[in-house]
Amino acid sequence: MGFSLLNISSQIVTVAGVLCSTFLSIRFGKKAVAIVGFSATTIFMALFVLLPPTSIGTVFILEYIRALVYAPTIPLIWAMFADVVDYGEWKTGRRTTGVIYATLFFALKAGLSLGGAVAGWLLSGYGYRPNAVQTAGALRGIRMTISVYPAAFFLIVIACLICYKIGKRLNIQIQDELAERRKSFATG
Secondary structure (H helix, E strand, C coil), X not given: CHHHHHHHHHHHHHHHHHHCHHHHHHHHCHHHHHHHXXXXXXXXHHHHHHCCCCXXXXXXXXXXXXXXXXXXXXHHHHHHXXXXXXXXXXXXXXXXXXXXXXXXXXXXXXXXXXXXXXXXXXXHHCCCCCCCCCCHHHHHHHHHHCCHHHHHHHHXXXXXXXXXXXXXXHHHHHHHHHHHHHHHHHHC
């Protein structure tokens, strides 16, 4: 019951954070908000490994903070995908929305499938057995699988975002130039 309460209440916090994404992206830019959000998520996620099993209240608080800093990244990443479509049109003159989104959805589905399998393999490697009292090694594996390992993958996401070219200024330039091109097509 406690785990269900944690999940439900965490989702409420996530919704509150998602509602802040538009304001934050207008103010700071999507890329900056995503980098800060993923960086803070990495830190708060990694901190779970340090909590003793008796720190239930601290787990709830840490999860709420993690959910709140992660939440704005959820819609912003999808908006950044649309910016990639615009960037491609801006560079090449051709709009490849379908190809880009098909590639993204394939990568998303493959990543979700592989992520679930990797979590199972990791837990199995630590000696986890379902419906049994867990060994100290299995408990350590559970803690690592919900904290340190996902945090390491978030570091990869942050590195990719740092290399991502479309910041706030370039995005405005792309939007303005595409609007002018479209206006000239409409009048010409």
